Amino acid sequence: MPDHQQRIAYLLARYVNKTCSREELEELFAMIGQENGPDIPGDLLEEIWHTAHPAPDIDYEQAYLHIKPVVPIRRSLPFRKIAVAASVLLLAGAGYWWLSAEKKTAQITTVQSAPAPPILPAGNKAVLTLADGSTVTLDSAGNQVISQGKVAIRQSNGQLLYAGQPTDGSIHYNKLTTPRGGQFRLVLPDGTKVWLNSASMLRYPTVFSGKERIVELDGQGYFEVAPDAQHPFKVKVHDIEVQVLGTTFDIMAYRDEQSVNTTLLTGSIRVNKGSVQQLLQPGQQAVANNQDQQLAVRAADLRKVTAWKNGMFVFNDMALPAILREVARWYDVDIVYNTSPATELYGGGIGRDLQLADVLALLEGNGLNHFRIEGRKVIVLP
Structure with a gap:
């Protein structure tokens, strides 16, 4: 086995057994991420993985879909190398355990100078504005029926459903608004299903009439x-x-x-x-x-486009500012730049059910930018 493959095998073995240092992890990614770097034989990955954990063969496509940590990538880096790097960190959750365990400690000791309540991910919450201007606050726990003339609006488990027809033939418009840090689902009067992401608004009639069904987003x-x-x-x-x-x-x-x-x-x-x-x-x-x-x-990239609906952030050649805009909307925080953001592009994904501190810790993994949480602000640092 060539020397570079022996070194990769050594680092992989230390990684899956959770004895890998931060410096060794960075060396491992540096070797994997080289544009003209060494190819990593699949049997080598399989040998290392089965030595530590009996498991089925690594499915690179599935690894890409379910990866938790995020790694910086070059636009010209082949997908297989990205998938291999993702699989190395994934390893059925071992990579996420290693990074999050170390980073949580760093978060307590260096990122926040004083204990503060964790910033939690978004949940099912929205405001329904009725045709008369009155508003109803909605959340995950609410189960109610809202009457609007002859139209019944039922809220159940983070979803609105419309039923009934107005008797006078008039058309009334409702507006569903999700705040930053919120999301909600809606079934329109015609049966159309809509998922609203955070910081979004949908305006629609309580009954569709005429030749067209028109909504505003x-x-x-x-x-x-x-x-x-x-x-x-x-x-x-x-x-x-x-x-x-x-x-x-x-x-x-x-x-x-x-x-x-x-x-x-x-x-x-x-x-x-x-x-x-x-x-x-x-x-x-x-x-x-x-x-x-x-x-x-x-x-x-359909996986990336629909990731938010499926509970994930998925990044494919994305710059840090674009990622942080998504983070800001989901966690209801403001982003403040004390330095220019790193220009490297990111690939991979993060679960949207994590606390904000954990997400930032994973984004810090490349060492290019760091973050500090101050109230509901995220300060971007060198």
């Missing part, structure tokens, strides 16, 4: 549209209109992002921006630049 929503070919479903987002029949798609339209991204999972949708139109096929994403009338189509 600000923020991010995932839609499973009830099929009805006679009544097209439309989502209005800023100066963009998305038209569908029956399909599944995601729209990310936060005002602090550079673009509005509409991603199609199933079916077919048409995205209109001014005089420009794009017809999407499953797996495609329409990117509308917020600064001009440009509307481009590209292949989408």
Whole structure:
């Protein structure tokens, strides 16, 4: 076995047995992450893994889907090397145990100068604004029926469901708003299911009438549209209109992002921006630049797009500021830069059920930037 593979085998063995030092871990990633560095034979990984833990073969695709820690990557780094690095840290949870155990200690002794309540992840919470302007606060625990004329709105287990029809033929609009640190689900009167991400708003009628079903979105929503070919479903987002029949798609339209991204999972949708139109096929994403009338189509990373709905942050060639914008919305914190953020791109993923301190500890793992929590502010440090 070549010398470099012997060294990797040694570091891997120390890692899975939880005897690896921080310096050795950094050396291991440096060897794996070299753009022209050594390939790591699958049988070597399998040998090391089975020596420490009897387990089935590593599935690199699944490792990518379920990885917890985050590692910096280069845009030109082959996927297999990223998957191998991810698998090294994953190892059925061993990597997360090692990093989080060490980092939690560092958090107590160096990141926070005084004990403070932990900042927890977002939960099911929202505010429902009725047509008359009155508001109802919603959360995970609430189970209630809200009457609005002849329309009954039932809240159950973090979800709203509409039933009934107004007798006078009038149309009333409701608005569901999730704060930073909140999310909620909604079943519209036609049966369309909507997941609202944090810091988002959906405006919709209490009953659909006429030839079209139209809703308005600000923020991010995932839609499973009830099929009805006679009544097209439309989502209005800023100066963009998305038209569908029956399909599944995601729209990310936060005002602090550079673009509005509409991603199609199933079916077919048409995205209109001014005089420009794009017809999407499953797996495609329409990117509308917020600064001009440009509307481009590209292949989408569906795992990343739908990760928020599935309880994960997933990063694929993402810069730190973009990651921290997601973190800020999910944990209801403000990001303050005391230094320029590192320019390296990140790949991997983190569970959205972790406390904020644990997420920041994992992001610190590359040693490029550090963070300090002050109240509900995250200070970015060198």
